[in-house]
Amino acid sequence: MDIRIGSWTGREAWCLQQALRMTDRDLAEYLGVSRNSAGNWRKGGEDWVCSSGTAQLLDRAVERLNAADRAVFVEKLREAGAVSTPAATAATGLVGPLTLTSHQFIPMQLGQSATSLFDRGSSSPAGPANLDRRALKVSTDAGRDGTLHIYGFGIGVLHVRQQLRLNSLTELALWRYPSYRENRAWAHREVTTLASSTAATTEFPPPDYVLSLYELRQHRWEGAALDPALQLLASPGGLVDRTDETQILPLGVEEQRLADGWRHPDAISFTGGVSRGVASWSGVAYHPEPGERSLLVDDIVAMELDTQALWALSAHLLRLVEDGLDPELPSPYDWRWLRGVHARLTSARPTETAEHRAMRAAVIGTSDLPQRLQAAWAALKETT
Template sequence: MPTVQAWTGRETRALRQALRMSIRDFAQDLGVSERTVSKWEAGRDAVRPRPEMQAALDTALSRAEGQAAARFVAATSEADPQDGRIGAGYQVQSHKFIPAFTGASAAAELAAQSAFRPRPHEWLEVSVTGVPHPEGTCTAHVFACGVVVLHIVQELHLPTLASLAAWRYASYDKDMPWAADQVARLMSPNLTANHAVPEYVLSMYILQEPAWVGVELENALRLMSLPSVLVNRRAHPSPEPVDDHVERGLLAQGFDQPSVQSFGVHGVSVGYASWAGVAYHALSPEQALMVDDLVACEVDVQMLWAYCRHIQRQIEDGQDPAMPPEFGWRFLRAAHSRMTTARARETAQHCMMREAMLSTSGLPERLTQAQSALRETATLSGTVDT
């Protein structure tokens, strides 16, 4: 059984990852707040939990068996600085969101399965279940309106930003068919869904151990949110990373891309969003947004985007779009209001995050268009108040 002489933030994070636990679950297991765990992990070697927490971490480690214990040992072992793992480059947590429209009736039958459990949500019924992933962890979110969102989390240790961009392209080629297989697996034989095929992947990167400071850190996060500038997409047989001197130039000088929107707070966080993804780094974990906050917002954005895409597809196929009455134009009107209006207890950071994610995704316009299309159909059929 592995032992730790003195726990620091680095060992704490290694244990959580080895146990395949989220920050929320790990914090609950230890009896501390999520922000406390985030603070430990962000502080790395400079942070040592209190003595009673050292004992609690010892207990958590003692319960780790088999592969979990092996993963902890591997993560905390000395590594060659040139091997691309711990101690080299930078560390980032990749979050991928892959939505698929299934239809409300199929979603209801999925949520009724024993593997699913309800997930708290302010305005819509949501159920979740774990899905095995070969290179990370995955959670399937099933929304009552008829959308499944697969959320994949992967831990990466990389030497350059260009290597992240190339990995992104290569992994997407595997993610799409994998996600289609998982959605099909979740759907039992008696369930049918006309459009239960994922169409795209959106990424969010949480930078945990940066290799840059100052202006370069800002530029690195901008590049993470729009990584396509760091790959040669014309290379064969697959896109390749740009040369190192190109990346160094972009890090030092930045790049002009108006579509990238900042939502960081000076001295607290660095955050950028684009149509291609989101990148975030907490400079002050106690004050910054929590990862769960970013994930919850992005899951909702991708769910509604896929819902509106299904309505758009019906129109493009020459049909009058139709949805169940409880998820018709009034549902979309309410969703638009909830997503675009600040809540009473919402912080300025949450508002900036939500606005950046929404504006770069184009979701508000899609919600308005889908709402108008459904209302027009309801009017023609005589089922809407005029």
Template sequence: MADSNRVIDLRTRSTYTPDCATLARNRLALARQSLGLTTAEFADILTPMVGWPVTADAVEAWESSLVPPGDVVVAASAVTPTSSGRAGVRSHKFIAAYIGAEAATKLGAGAEPVSGWLKRTTIAAEHPSGACELHLLPFGVAIYHLVEDLEVATIASLAVWRYRSYRENLAWATTNLRQLTGDANITASYVLSAYWLHTPIWAGRMLDTAVRIISSPRVLVDRGQECSDTVLATAEQAERELLAEGFAPREMQAFGVDGVATGYSSWSGVAYHPLDPARSLSEDELVECELSIQSMWAYCEYLNHQVEQGHAPVASPGYGWRFLRAARSRLANPRPQETGQHCAMRDAILHTSGLLGHLDQAIEALREDSQ
């Protein structure tokens, strides 16, 4: 171990001058080598990031003799975070199932305490990987809310973890609900994720792109390769390309505010990063919004599945088409004291989820059946 009494602070040495040019060249070379890219491939990644054409010859010169421009060094560092650079993300998974109104009531739905306009009842649940609660709705929906704190070096690793853990989450929720209700036919139907990015490793335009990718990680993972050994490497390559080139699918909706927060919603999920926590949405607001929307989504899925099977839809008592019409109004229309940010979030999540179409179909089917 070094003797701390013999350590010399270089700032006290007036004759010490760091070789910044060599440091910059080495940083560029190490960045390219860590990515396993040729000079031409690295130039292709740098070009859209710096906004002017970068050539393979230029990269080679910067690594050997010339001093690389500052924007090139920053761009190279951005696409290759150091081994200690890990993003802090809190994953919120909403695991939904329809268990029936009778089963939900037996488990506590409708009893005090209740939460929100949907009269949601919450009971504690134990999960091996994070904090978990079971939310019960009186019309027969059960939603597990699983919170997992993660540190990831790449978005690709988050995407791979997400899809591999989904199968485990669905199996776990199905087993638990069957044990609680005694009904062997209950099956958890889907998992929806929302990510709260509290510690990013990106900045500027790249941070915005990163939040977009996190909200739609399917773009990194080929469904047919989810279980292969090469899936992570393939996903990391796709991530590097998208971070460099940008990622802005038309179906994705933004709900951030410049200088306050970055937020995006897609069919796959939601991602949010508070730039200014004092002015941004709170994590609880995001969770509450998702719980309301996913509760109705799961109920409409159950009703519309009956229609698709050629049956007359059977709604839970007291939760027929009039209830769905009221729910649609509450979800689609802004509240008098709702903030602009909250309204934008609700609109973005509501429209990318496809819930409005689900609601309209369920309302129409139940009205036709009641006539």
């Protein structure tokens, strides 16, 4: 029996722990996570949404189950009331809807609030551009899980995760664009609230845009049919009519485009060890297979956090130039630093895997970021 969990929550993780007959400590050591994580799964139930990296660890644990333990796992899922969830659908072998995790990246210019928010945040591992970054959790509501990543040069990127269970890619597109408006407004309110408790000056402009990464967990396509689906997932705008942004309408072209093997002309495909992904101007789609070890969703998230922070920074600097003003950066950042960032982002590292290099090239290659960074550092250099 092939068991595929569409969206791992504490409920499914606790079912797995029971099937393995392990204590919190045993399970933590088995998976390579903290003991507190295992305890949180049991206590949090379906309200505790596992991270992408943890979900892949749990997927691998399911792969290693023997036949007897698999049967126990399925039974525990049923006993837990997971019959209508993607987990139970996958466990019973039924064809279910699309299950995915939406990652939205919402950049914001923080202005004078950046320093106080940065000082308040917890340390975060540096991403591919090796930028100073700290993180603050944002209150969750409406199924949103938010973390504000604050960069020392005055930009914040709010990373919003939402679990989705949909019947089609068109349904995703119909959800996507209203969610952009709603989440931009929500992000501005939440970050304003955070800033108001740490700084005297809390006024900053609302975010200009949202970029999405879709982590496809469960789907109905087989073999090569997954490729056009990922293409549409990365660029779903062509599935709907957005003439009136207040009333997004379906075009009814999804099945035909899938049958035609549709590809976006500017999209770039990349692969993990056994997984597939697509990057485009409007977003990224990735389907992590259970056995994936070369390229994790967390690697793509780290890439997009740095990319969107630098895109927002360059946009701010170039907007000043367009307005006839001299661009400037807070100390110790200057044009030489920005030139170094460009080199780190666009150059392969000696220890970088081929899969990570392909993903980085796809994300950077569809963002126009290298050209924007060059223009920004040239403008900064002129003012020194």
